Amino acid sequence: MSENLFSWPKQAAFGRVLPKTKIYEHVKPTQAVKELFVRQVEQIVWQYKLAPETIHLSATKSVPEIQVFSIKQKTDTLSNEVLRCIDQAVQFPIIFELKYEDKISMKACYKRPNEADRNKWVRSEYFSSDWLNTDSDRVPLPMSLDLGSLYGHLLEALIPVDARQGESLSTFTARIERMHAKQREMDKLAGRLANEKQFNRKVEINAQLRGLRSELEELKAHEA
Template sequence: MSALFAYPKQAEFGRVLPKNKIYEHSGANARQKDLFVEQVEQIVWRYKLAPETINLAAKPGVPEIQVFAIQLKTPELHHDVLRCIDGAVQFPIIFELTQGQGAEAKTQVVAAYKRPSEADAASWVSSAYFESGWMPATSERAPLPLALDLGGLYEQLLHQLVPIAPRTQEPLRDLVARTEAVMTKANEVAKAEARLAKEKQFNRKVEINATLRQLKTELEQLSR
């Protein structure tokens, strides 16, 4: 299934979000503001998925789901920009990033798993960001997945972005934690491979190779 969904007309919100309002609500620093200026053309709050707009009940942690469209000035968007927006809006958000115009425009869907903090219910915590590939902006959109409530809908939207398959009966929260561990371990593998490529001494090569094999075994176990 595509990560691009046809959101219901009745959920359309269509409000442009001024960047300065996001700065105010997120406490963005100078570097983050520079990223907004350099990389973001416009942010539009496209859809509000809520009990009153799509007739699905709210769930603890998922009272609503927002869909934000971001038109980019650059081919990529730094995740710190998304983290700023997530910090300013106290609801789960699905981002649709678009680069280019007209027939050349491409879209990517990005989201973090976002939930209220267990330590402070007024605060929200976010996972790493998961993303689809870039696809033509005119790609056909899939119907929204069937769900009993907003919590179930949110899980299905995120499952389209998380890069590894869930284990049998694995809750979304556990899948996200395992995926983050896979991302960390893959980074360790890449660093070990880079060290191995640079190392000249035979003894050190043997040591790094042993470490690399162990890391790859751990990565494979986490990925299954």
């Protein structure tokens, strides 16, 4: 995982405030999600547009452009439901820069066209960087052959595990999602173990935990 923010190219600056109502025109959020926008979001800015005409990298079928959105938060947390709503409204991959007080964090999901319906998009869970000071140094964008490889590098910078040799972005992100699912299972079992009084059940739960821990280590391994 990168501990740096990226220096977005000046020629890609877009800098348009995006009203929440514009998002609502393209998505029909529930009242609960609208309330999250009101409580948690102060302002959304469509900050940069990384496209062939702005950064001179060719488009790919799955990544015609990459958008960079800046979100100023009212609170120290921002629900992923808010980000999902924006991702659903904008038909391009998005990198979010979340800002709260003097801190900033990058966040994004792996977003790709649905093979069965190219007008729809498939989205992974969200990956994020640590919170950094807003005045932290920024690094140049990774060297990339096209927008597809640039998108892969940007996402990999948010994931604290290295991709395996020859591993595709979709396989890599799916592996990370399985790791997170295993960790959630382990956390749930650990909670059950702490409350369990029967010795035999403790033995069973410990065995399950060892199995899950082994599976998690296999998923984390740099080689399959």
